[in-house]
Amino acid sequence: MNDTPWLEKKAWAKNQITSYTKIQLIISYVFSVIWSWICYGLYIKRDELLANASEEPAVYLLLLFPLSLIAILFQTYKQYSLWRTIGPMPLSLDPFPGAIGGHVGGKIACKLAHHSEMSARVKLLCIKRTHSNNSSNSGVREHVEWENDGVCHVQANSGGCDIRFRFDVQEGLPPSGRVENSKTNVIWRVELEIDDKIQRLYEIPVFESGEKSQHICHGTETYEATGFAAGEALSGIAQLKRTADKSTIYFAPFKRPLNGVLLVLIGVLFASIGIIVDMNDAPMIFGIVFPLIGLGLALAGLQYLGKALLVTIDSENLKSQRLYFGISFSSQSLPIKDIQSFYLKGGATVSYGTKTTTYYQLFTVGKNAQKYRVAERLNSRSEANKVEKTICEIVSAYKR
Template sequence: MLILFGLPFAAVGIGMFIFSVGDSLTQWQAMKSWPLVHANLASVDVKSSTSDGSTSYKVTAAYSYRYNGQNYRSTRVGIGNSYDNVGDYHQREARRLRRALDQGGVVNAWVNPAEPEQAVLNRDLRWELLGFKMIFVVVFGGVGVGIILYCLLAPTDKMPGSRTAQKSLASPWLERRDWASDQIKSDGKTSLYVSWGFAILWNAISIPAGIGGVSEALKGEWLALLALLFPVIGMGILWWAIAVTLNWRRFGAAPLQLDPYPGAIGGQVGGSIDVQLPYSINHRFDVSLKCLRSYVTGSGKNRSRRESLVWHSEGVAHSQASMKGTRLEILFDVDAGLPVSQEPDNNYHLWRLDVSCELPGTDFSRSYEIPVFATGQSARQLTRLSTDNVLAQNAREEALSEVLDIKQIAGGIILHYPALRHPSGKLALIIVGAVFAGVGFAVPADDFPSWIFTLIGVPMVLAGLYLLLTSLDVRIDRNELLTRRRLLGVSFGNRRYPRNTIKSLALKESYSAQSGRSHVTFYKIVAKRLDGKPVTVGFNLAGQNVAKQALESLSLLTGIATDEA
């Protein structure tokens, strides 16, 4: 059935290449030998066709010419003879022919000597249109051929509907071919294919567009040189593909051997990885285990897939020398009640293990999508938690020292959060807000309510400045909890709370940040009062492990018990 599903995609891609791209290239080569004659223009027109809110164009011209003593008429202008809206070719060609018509109507034409009734007024190949067509060739053809090859190469005992697949219903993780054993492949090979596929696709489109831009620039359209930006980006993408290839060749497949199998909610998730890298005590392999919700937003052309963090823990793998180079041992305790791994859909949960190590030259970086289900099992061979690694503890302490400036006093502590800390995100907010506000002030409001941009931008700028320039001091002693904020050194918003009204300390999620596949949840520490109102005493704590350690430290130093937020 999957082969039948892939056949239409492959047919579209292959058909587009043979009957459109290939046909254009063949005609372009043949027209180079067509003889030149003078033609007399009678009329020039640009026809339009509107469908699904998009308008396409086609330039036409009625002209006559004489070849080998015979008179002929034609309306064909260029190699292509169909409607499209790629670039402004039709409008530019119409302007050129109209100028010729105003100056007497004599233009050059090229005649097919084998069939003299065929002629064209422009035999240049439209590289930008060719690149646009190649999108369909690569995307549709690639998807179709990929599905067909998968069906032909996949082991039949693991295909949907096979006897093995039917038996796996008692163990849901066996329903997926890549989870059929306790050895899980990384995303290394997938990244390799994706990087080269994207590089080939981008450059197949951008190089013809760049050539076309140079061709137009030589005709006086200098703005067309902007098309050269796309091949430049293409070279960057090509370099990325080469880097991914070097990474794969250096470190090998590096599969994950799960222990337990599958990973267990309410138990443990762990495994070992053999990396083709000489062992060194100086190599630090950071590991991160995430439960994510993957979902689709928008509709139609605006559909996009996003991820949100449900649960997260991080640490450092325990490493040792092995026959293949370096063996990594990874183990996490996992809370009960979390979502299990689900089949990919518009809205589903997945578990991902990320492993990375900064190295001279090419860094090691692999991701594993792993099966995690509510079995409650613990590891059989592994015993050392990644969160307990000395290097992980040191990293948490360094992160805490950057966020928590603690000074012990008689009977309590003072926490100081100075202004201008972690400025990058706040500066980004100010810059984005300034751009919005600038657009609102600069764009005339005649045809568009530009004040909306100002209404959005100004609060963003003010919020960014407030967060960047405000400091906070928190004092907790035997008698009271005191918070004091300062803006540019001016004290405001001082609050005092009697110590006997503070019930407990708790963690609370502030916000999450995402960059690519990297997710970080930031927490704050709040002091819960007897009336239920919280008082913030710590913030900007990156990651649950760091936040828990900060909470334990404050509880130990102040004597206030901890509680769930």
């Protein structure tokens, strides 16, 4: 058995790990060429298409293809210009490789000029990727096993800036590579975002060693800027009010609405398809099933948009109240002396481009092991840690 498997992979061996940006650029180039060829074919047949447009109005939709080509070419050029400006941004791990039971950290060299308001956020993820080949369920499925995030330390240098991060990684997590006797691979991934406009994605080696960082002295999860950023994000979805008698945290409706809006739009689309095919003498089953599916999706979206959570804590009880569109539907109450612990639950994981988002919910656990929801719609681990710390402080104050 090889004691240094990370040295066998060319991309890792020299501890100068490059991001996937170059690969993404190549894909963009290829796609731009293919799309240009399609648009050129439409241009050649433009007279024939326009002649048939009066009988088939849907042909006019083909005119959108050249417009989309302009957008694709512009985005590709923008990515290429950015690549030329800031370079490959290699990541050097410290320690190398990253250590389960120790630290996972590193330095990213960036040619971008440092400025006082520069912000670099980083997310470290451990992902289990399973390949399935059977006839009933084929494809690739990813599950986020563990993650943490925060704000990087950024320091100016003669060529631009250095971006540093470091996380404590608990024991018991799986190392990089294939899980023995299975179709599952473990991937450790670093996602970097600078000033909300530059994204980089790195796949890194992480193994069980317990090693500590030699040159990065400050942890990202405990960095003051990480707590401040999490607090700023929380203020956009939750309202905290504290008085001498009680404290309330209100997670308002219509916050972070993307998931709900998408469900409503998909529901309307399904219902519209059902109505259209029914009007065109399609089998009746389509006219029934599609609108019903659309109605269900739209109602689920509206439920997501309109739900709210009100948590009230005083010297006697913790009360969790569920509301929809401002109307109370249910509530739970737990004597504050019976609070045993808090439990953080990861929910849906959504991947878009180079960004992976896991939504968290926070529960408190009573003596009877029953869970009471006290926070929701948290879209980062740092937010979840921040709200858990805040609620723990409030509960501790009232317990005294």
